[in-house]
Amino acid sequence: MKFQLHHTDTKTSARAGTVTTDHGEIPTPIFMPVGTIGTVKGVHQQELKEQVKAKIILGNTYHLYLRPGMETMEAAGGLHKFMNWDGPILTDSGGYQVFSLAHRRKITEEGATFASHIDGSRHLFSPESSLGIQRSIGADIVMAFDECPPYPSDRKYAENSMHLTHRWLERCVQFMKDSASKYGHSQALFPIVQGSSYDDLRTKSCEFIASQDQPGNAIGGLSVGEPIEDMYRISQLCCDILPKEKPRYLMGVGTPANIIECISRGVDMFDCVLPSRNGRHGVLYTRDGIINIKNARWRNDFSLIDARPDGAPTSQAHTKAYLHHLFRVNELLGPQIATLHNLAFYLALVREARERIMLGDFGVWKAGVLAGVVRKL
Structure with a gap:
């Protein structure tokens, strides 16, 4: 994996x-749709x-490990072939899912033992087994x-957790050195900042992660209930320390406004x-604000739902009245159209952000877009 930095905005860090x-x-900047179980x-x-x-989608290690399982995955030739997706894929480590099962897991130096949410069977995820999967x-x-770590965490817990993450990272780095990809293409390891x-x-975690000299770096442990000001402050702090010549990935974030702010x-x-x-629940993100399409006000609104921040409709655009009707009658097409709209909007938003960074007017663009996307319509 390679990363080329083309331009940095002069008035922000975008x-x-x-x-x-x-x-x-x-x-x-890029947004990656989440494909938890191979879709x-x-x-x-x-x-x-x-x-x-x-341009890239995610797969979930925890869920794919449980179903369909690695025997099927390897027989298929990996997730790219299994789901017929020839673009890049990123997989999480399974750690977030394991640790969200607080009543079903036990953490030790070796790793995390957990009970499957499907049948209660016991499993161990370690740094080595997670990367093997x-x-x-x-x-x-x-x-x-x-x-x-959960939010809030007391300082002692957060510090011990951070050091455990660092020790596990050293094992991850060694495993990547000692093993090879199964399907003939390269795989890049991203460490994760905690704290x-x-x-x-x-700060300590960023410095340690940077010292491992991996192809990219991630910022974890945010969007877990902390105040929005903390998310922005910590994102800025981490980006100021993590190497400029490597991509930075903020995990699990967020709303259109969160993304624009963190790009900056x-x-x-x-x-x-x-x-x-x-x-899937009828909430649509648009340049003008957030729409709950189930609300009666959209019943006779025949304006298009478009998936472009600049207002240009796509060939697949539908009216708000039509989508309101689909949700009202519980037609499966409703959630499908809404999902497509939101994902297309997010991808268009980051494309436009990239264009504005390259043009040198990202800051002005950001102020204008933020005023719209945070409104509730």
Whole structure:
């Protein structure tokens, strides 16, 4: 994997670059749709390419490990072939899912033992086994196994957790050196910065992560309930320390406003379930604000729902009245259209941000867009 930085905005820390993988180029800043179990829920792969214009998607190690399992995954030739997606894929480590099962897991130096949410069977994820699974999945970018502390965490817990994440990272780095990809393409390891909401711990973690000299770096442990000001402060702090010549990935963030704000602080890559999950429940993100399409006010609104921040409709655009009707009658097409709209909007938003960074007027553009996307319509 390679990263080329093309331009940095002079008045903010926003960056435009390109990540190059064996499965294609990823222009940054970029949003990555989440495909938890081998699919971006309700969206066909052709739609991801042609309408959403996704450049990279995510797979989930925990869920793919449980179903369909690595025997099937390897027999298929990896996730790219299994789901018929020839673009880049990033897999998380499974750590966030394991640690969210607080009543079902136990953390030790070796790793995390957990009970499956499906049948209660017991499993161990260690740094080595997590990356072994990610090798079998065949992702282009794989994440180090870490502990994501809850918010709030007291300082002692956050510090111990951070050091455990660092020790696990050293094992991850060694495993990557000692093992090879199963399908003939390269895989890049991204370490994850932790430290909860404590600036000095975040600083130490950034310095340690940077010292490991991996192809890219991630910022974890945010969007877990902390105040929005903490998210922005910590993102800025981390981007000021992490190497400029490597991509920075802010995990699990967020709303359109979150993404624009964090782009301005130097983040290059984002993922979040919000546009697809909320889309399935009738929440649409637009340049003019946030729409709950189930509300009666949209019943006779025949204006188009468009997926372009500049207002230009796509060939797949539908009216608000039509989508309101689909949700009202529980037609499956409703959540599908809403999901496609939201994902296409997110991808168009980061494309426009990139264009504005390259043109040198990102700051002016940001102020104008933020005023719209935060409104509730």
